[in-house]
Amino acid sequence: MSAEEDLRFLRNFQRLLDEGAFVSTYKFALLQALADLAVERNPQPDGRLPLPVTALAGKFIEYFWRQVLPYKDGKALAYNTGRQAAVVHRVREARAQYHGNLAEAQADAGAWSALEGEVARIIRTMPLWKLQTVGNQTVEFLYRKADYRDGQIILLPGVAAALRQFHGLLTHLIRGGWVTQVQRIAANRQILGDTTDLPSFLFGIERQALNRFRGVLREHQQGACFYCGRRVTNEGELDHFIPWARYPLDVGQNFVLAHGQCNNAKRDFLAALPHLERWRERNIDSTELARRLHDRELPSDGARALVVARWAYAQGASSRAQLWVQGREFRQVAAGWEQVLR
Numbered sequence: 613m614s615a616e617e618d619l620r621f622l623r624n625f626q627r628l629l630d631e632g633a634f635v636s637t638y639k640f641a642l643l644q645a646l647a648d649l650a651v652e653r654n655p656q657p658d659g660r661l662p663l664p665v666t667a668l669a670g671k672f673i674e675y676f677w678r679q680v681l682p683y684k685d686g687k688a689l690a691y692n693t694g695r696q697a698a699v700v701h702r703v704r705e706a707r708a709q710y711h712g713n714l715a716e717a718q719a720d721a722g723a724w725s726a727l728e729g730e731v732a733r734i735i736r737t738m739p740l741w742k743l744q745t746v747g748n749q750t751v752e753f754l755y756r757k758a759d760y761r762d763g764q765i766i767l768l769p770g771v772a773a774a775l776r777q778f779h780g781l782l783t784h785l786i787r788g789g790w791v792t793q794v795q796r797i798a799a800n801r802q803i804l805g806d807t808t809d810l811p812s813f814l815f816g817i818e819r820q821a822l823n824r825f826r827g828v829l830r831e832h833q834q835g836a837c838f839y840c841g842r843r844v845t846n847e848g849e850l851d852h853f854i855p856w857a858r859y860p861l862d863v864g865q866n867f868v869l870a871h872g873q874c875n876n877a878k879r880d881f882l883a884a885l886p887h888l889e890r891w892r893e894r895n896i897d898s899t900e901l902a903r904r905l906h907d908r909e910l911p912s913d914g915a916r917a918l919v920v921a922r923w924a925y926a927q928g929a930s931s932r933a934q935l936w937v938q939g940r941e942f943r944q945v946a947a948g949w950e951q952v953l954r
């Protein structure tokens with residue numbers, strides 16, 4: 613796309629967020645699902661990207677999985693004005709059935725695809741064909757109703773590329789709107805009070821899951837810091853290897869155990885190539901890690917982590933990002949990452 617087309621795309625996207633008429637937060641979940649799937653899946657040579665509505669449903673379930681938890685004093689938030697959103701009911705039931713364990717729910721293949729099917733039906737009747745309506749206008753710049761068949765929508769040429777390129781910016785916009793919408797729902801005002809942790813509640817990772825990941829990674833790295841190799845004598849910190857700010861990927865393969873000091877120095881930077889090589893070897897190619905995650909029913913998906921890493925380093929290369937080596941040492945992203953991630 614040309615710079616002008618990029619701008620038009622962003623303007624249209626902004627319009628959906630600002631002017632689209634919605635009483636539920638489905639709009640935000642749908643936009644986030646489109647952006648995430650554009651990163652995780654490759655478009656066709658003609659630039660179009662077919663997406664099954666069940667794949668969008670899978671993303672909805674993931675997003676709402678943590679949002680259905682009680683927010684404060686055992687009270688859950690509403691995600692719709694009026695009646696609670698239907699997806700929330702279904703996800704809450706599934707959460708109870710699998711004791712909150714998403715990986716376990718996903719592993720129960722038959723029940724999971726039935727759940728995806730149900731949520732897909734809700735998406736088809738609710739947000740899918742309303743998303744691109746602003747005022748009395750329909751602006752079909754993402755996908756067209758006329759192209760829908762066999763349970764798939766098709767992102768128009770260039771849309772997947774734009775979603776990939778602007779993923780960080782769009783996520784920021786989507787989440788801002790999402791938080792505001794939740795705050796605006798009258799039923800939530802009392803529950804929210806003057807709390808300030810709503811964004812991390814809506815989009816963060818559950819603390820309990822973090823602790824379980826930490827145990828697995830400590831074992832997998834034999835107690836050593838992933839970045840400097842020295843022993844982690846205290847609790848240590850769990851770092852998102854592909855920074856969470858760039859893409860919120862909460863599968864075990866994207867976590868490493870590190871010293872607080874190393875983790876703080878790395879912040880939201882991508883790691884330099886020696887780290888990347890070691891990550892690939894230990895976390896992606898290692899069946900050992902997958903087995904450990906599987907044994908503890910934690911989310912595990914090496915293929916997805918690799919795809920997201922390729923996207924993140926390609927983004928980094930095109931913006932000439934600095935890669936973090938150690939302490940305050942950085943290196944310009946250089947050719948070579950493609951070899952490591954091929």
Ligand SMILES: [Zn+2]
Nearest residue numbers: 837840871874
């Ligand atoms: Zn360290």
